[in-house]
Amino acid sequence: MTVSVCWLRRDLRLSDSPALCAAVDGADDVLVLFVLDDALRRPAGPVRLAFLYRCLRELDDRLGGRLCVRRGDPVDVVPEVARAVDARRVHISADYGPYGRRRDGEVEQALRAGGRELVRTGSPYAVAPGRLATAGGTPFRVFTPFYRAWKEHGWRRPVAEPVGARWALLASDGIPADPDLGGTRLPAAGERAARERLAEFLAGSLTGYAERRDVPGQDTTSRLSPYLKYGCIHPRTVLAELDRATSPRDAEKFRSELAWREFYAEVLAANPASARADLTGALADMAYDPPEGGFEAWKWGRTGFPIVDAGMRQLLAEGWVPNRVRMIEASFVCKDLHVHWTHGARWFLDHLVDGDLASNHHGWQWTAGTGTDAAPYFRVFNPVSQGHRYDPDGTYVRRWIPQLRDVPAAKVHEPWTLPGGPPAGYPAPVVDHATERRESLARYEAARRRG
Numbered sequence: 001m002t003v004s005v006c007w008l009r010r011d012l013r014l015s016d017s018p019a020l021c022a023a024v025d026g027a028d029d030v031l032v033l034f035v036l037d038d039a040l041r042r043p044a045g046p047v048r049l050a051f052l053y054r055c056l057r058e059l060d061d062r063l064g065g066r067l068c069v070r071r072g073d074p075v076d077v078v079p080e081v082a083r084a085v086d087a088r089r090v091h092i093s094a095d096y097g098p099y100g101r102r103r104d105g106e107v108e109q110a111l112r113a114g115g116r117e118l119v120r121t122g123s124p125y126a127v128a129p130g131r132l133a134t135a136g137g138t139p140f141r142v143f144t145p146f147y148r149a150w151k152e153h154g155w156r157r158p159v160a161e162p163v164g165a166r167w168a169l170l171a172s173d174g175i176p177a178d179p180d181l182g183g184t185r186l187p188a189a190g191e192r193a194a195r196e197r198l199a200e201f202l203a204g205s206l207t208g209y210a211e212r213r214d215v216p217g218q219d220t221t222s223r224l225s226p227y228l229k230y231g232c233i234h235p236r237t238v239l240a241e242l243d244r245a246t247s248p249r250d251a252e253k254f255r256s257e258l259a260w261r262e263f264y265a266e267v268l269a270a271n272p273a274s275a276r277a278d279l280t281g282a283l284a285d286m287a288y289d290p291p292e293g294g295f296e297a298w299k300w301g302r303t304g305f306p307i308v309d310a311g312m313r314q315l316l317a318e319g320w321v322p323n324r325v326r327m328i329e330a331s332f333v334c335k336d337l338h339v340h341w342t343h344g345a346r347w348f349l350d351h352l353v354d355g356d357l358a359s360n361h362h363g364w365q366w367t368a369g370t371g372t373d374a375a376p377y378f379r380v381f382n383p384v385s386q387g388h389r390y391d392p393d394g395t396y397v398r399r400w401i402p403q404l405r406d407v408p409a410a411k412v413h414e415p416w417t418l419p420g421g422p423p424a425g426y427p428a429p430v431v432d433h434a435t436e437r438r439e440s441l442a443r444y445e446a447a448r449r450r451g
């Protein structure tokens with residue numbers, strides 16, 4: 001009897017998993033392994049950890065209680081587990097993040113030293129990073145040509161869940177209890193919940209997505225991001241379902257959003273240092289302020305700008321924020337508070353259930369003017385006009401800020417202009433936006449002159 005190991009990381013599902021299929025095809029029995037790696041657990045934050053543990057519990061259920069969860073450094077744990085079940089091969093889906101890639105290289109070496117093999121099949125993306133290149137042979141740094149090349153390249157059809165697989169059993173350290181969530185409500189976890197969410201989205205809010213995805217009060221986006229993050233569903237499955245959509249314009253818009261995720265993974269794979277620092281040197285000489293009073297107010301949704309505060313309160317309550325509001329948050333930190341994007345990005349990663357290094361850090365850098373496809377620096381979001389434009393009747397801000405419930409729509413995004421000032425219990429603005437906008441542009445000009 002032969003056994004192989006399938007080491008899952010960001011692919012917590014049984015269907016459309018080429019790595020799992022390869023493991024099943026290559027041996028009589030498959031041991032499904034997950035390693036609780038402190039290097040990834042420490043920076044994850046309670047919300048993401050709880051969601052991960054719930055996904056693992058669902059997976060364990062589906063495997064009849066045979067998911068082997070081990071604590072420790074994968075470089076030690078994976079070869080040890082492979083030895084314990086006498087597996088010649090350990091199957092994975094490739095990781096393209098800076099840490100994951102290094103870790104996998106080290107695990108591969110450790111396995112090889114024991115005469116075993118690490119086999120990579122597939123990745124968490126429809127098109128794996130590194131597959132596409134510009135006409136000059138360099139990695140893409142601009143989204144539109146990347147998107148064209150990505151669609152032209154195409155992707156495989158989803159593969160079915162392996163039938164008749166036999167899951168091997170090995171002592172497990174068990175799945176930890178959820179950390180204290182401090183009241184944050186999470187979406188249902190796991191593969192089934194991901195499928196249900198996708199079906200619900202396709203049958204409902206996909207129609208009108210192109211028009212309404214930026215309107216936070218209408219809750220029209222898919223909310224698939226946590227499931228994509230942990231691989232409860234593969235983007236290829238989503239793309240295949242999308243082909244059946246009856247509204248081509250909405251389907252195309254949604255496809256392009258999925259491609260942003262792939263684009264940022266590609267950018268991170270080609271520029272691993274952008275996980276920690278500016279991707280481009282364009283603003284290397286920019287003057288920033290330390291994250292102090294205004295930044296503290298931002299973290300807890302107390303800046304006095306309703307759309308900014310509503311987003312931060314939603315982040316603390318749900319671990320999720322709509323894309324438009326994430327952009328408004330990033331602009332506020334970078335251009336109203338003059339704080340370097342890494343501080344805001346860290347807070348997001350600590351609290352987002354979908355927190356993903358590639359999408360988060362490059363989303364922040366897009367606004368900060370230090371990333372790919374950077375928005376022109378002088379395009380500073382005005383939190384009041386963004387509010388009026390994308391939340392015209394105030395539905396979104398009223399949902400998260402009870403003190404604004406009775407404020408008329410005309411004033412709901414600038415409650416300090418009410419005759420008596422902001423309602424009791426809601427703060428006055430921590431900055432004057434017009435002044436900080438000018439300050440931001442002055443710093444930008446100075447940085448350009450120095451640079």
Ligand code: FAD
Pocket residue numbers: 213221222223224225226228229257258259260261262264321322323324326327330348352354355356357359360361363364
């Ligand atoms: P939908 O609109 O339904 O889109 C479907 C999927 O496409 C998403 O689940 C996501 O995987 C992908 N997608 C959509 N928009 C983007 C985008 N702009 N960039 C990359 N992928 C996108 N996304 C994360 O998954 N994790 C993060 O940590 C993250 N941090 C962000 C930080 C900032 C400052 C900004 C501006 C964006 C960030 N995003 C991040 C991207 C985007 O905001 C979320 O993916 C999206 O809001 C998730 O909601 P949804 O699943 O309903 O999106």
